[in-house]
Amino acid sequence: MEVKLLLTPDGIQAAIPALKAKKKSLTHVYFFDTDQLDLLSQGVILRLRRGVDSELTVKIRHPQGKAFSDPSAGREKFKCEVDFAGGRGKPSYSLQAGYAEDKLPATGEDLLRSLSASQKELLTEAQVSIDWSKVKRIADIQSTTWQSKSTPGLGKLVLELWQFPGGRILELSTRGAPGAAPPIAEALQKLADTKGLAVNPTQLPKTSSVLEQITGATLH
Numbered sequence: 001m002e003v004k005l006l007l008t009p010d011g012i013q014a015a016i017p018a019l020k021a022k023k024k025s026l027t028h029v030y031f032f033d034t035d036q037l038d039l040l041s042q043g044v045i046l047r048l049r050r051g052v053d054s055e056l057t058v059k060i061r062h063p064q065g066k067a068f069s070d071p072s073a074g075r076e077k078f079k080c081e082v083d084f085a086g087g088r089g090k091p092s093y094s095l096q097a098g099y100a101e102d103k104l105p106a107t108g109e110d111l112l113r114s115l116s117a118s119q120k121e122l123l124t125e126a127q128v129s130i131d132w133s134k135v136k137r138i139a140d141i142q143s144t145t146w147q148s149k150s151t152p153g154l155g156k157l158v159l160e161l162w163q164f165p166g167g168r169i170l171e172l173s174t175r176g177a178p179g180a181a182p183p184i185a186e187a188l189q190k191l192a193d194t195k196g197l198a199v200n201p202t203q204l205p206k207t208s209s210v211l212e213q214i215t216g217a218t219l220h
Contacts, residue, residue, distance in 0.1 A: 001176050003184045004085040005192060006200035006209075009168035012161055018195040019172075021146035021159050027051035029162070030104065031139040031207070032111050037217040039135070042128045045207055046111060046135075048099060049143075058119040059094040060126050068093040068125060072118035084181040086203030095119050108135025139164060139214050153187040162206065167213050171206050172197075 007015060015021070032046040033039045039046060045059040060068060061083070070078035077096040082089045097116040105111040112120075112132050123130065141164045148157040155174045162169045172192065176184045192199055202209070212218060 001082045001084060001089070001178050001181050001184070002173055003176060003181055003188055004083065004171055004173040004206065005185070005188045006085075006203055006206065007170045007172055007192065008198040008200050009161065009170040011198050012170055015159060015170070015172070015195075015197050016146060018197060019146075019148045019157055019159060021148045021157070023147040025051065025145045027143045027145070029139070029141040029143045030137055031141075031211060032105065032108070032135055033138050033211065033215075034131070034134045034136070035138070035215055035217070037211055037215055037219060039128070039130065040208060040211055041219055042126075044123070044126065044128050044130075047207075048105070050099070050104075054099040055096045056099040056114060056116075056119070057094050057096045058115065058122055059092055060122065061090050061092045062126060065091060066126070067091070068122060070118075071095070071121040071125065072116070076116060076118055082178065082181065083205060084185060085205055087185070089181055090205070093122070095122050104137065106137050108132035111135065111137075139211060141210065151191060154184065154191065160206075162210060164210060164214060167210070169206055169210055170200075 028050045030048040043061040043063050047057045049055050079094045082091050095118060105114055109132055141162045144161045146159045150156050158173050160171050
């Protein structure tokens, strides 16, 4: 269970010392979809994260809550978790594979060639409709992440700032046991209030919020 709380990005300079956040790391995050977010509307997120290690991820948040098993049989990094934001939890399944190529995929066809066989199998099992000729790299995001030690009532805190042309978004998150999301979310909100950190009035999943801002498409 990953519990998330969006803060106002202008408060980043106050949030770092308030949370005693350290271990700063920088990565670039790229998302692939159509201009109308046809993949995201079906619960599909295609993401490439480049840093010290580069990972290509296929993530499924199935609209009907369908469950998936690991198609790689442990050969790749498969995760099943619940993303809890805005008072709601959404099961998600992701499969990560290493990305060793120097050149970034630009088109859907480029990306399709880079996906592993297991990632393609996961997309097939999700029964999503993808016109790869319309898919392209739609987002180039600079991600800066800080980590904080465990806080009473909460686990280790992660503060992540995404910066992209035309905007920024700041997320505070922590992890907990399944079923414990509401009290963790309450504790996270209380922590923000105690530290004087302004909370974003709109609590949407970070990826959806950013991709909608970048493309101008509206899914909510």
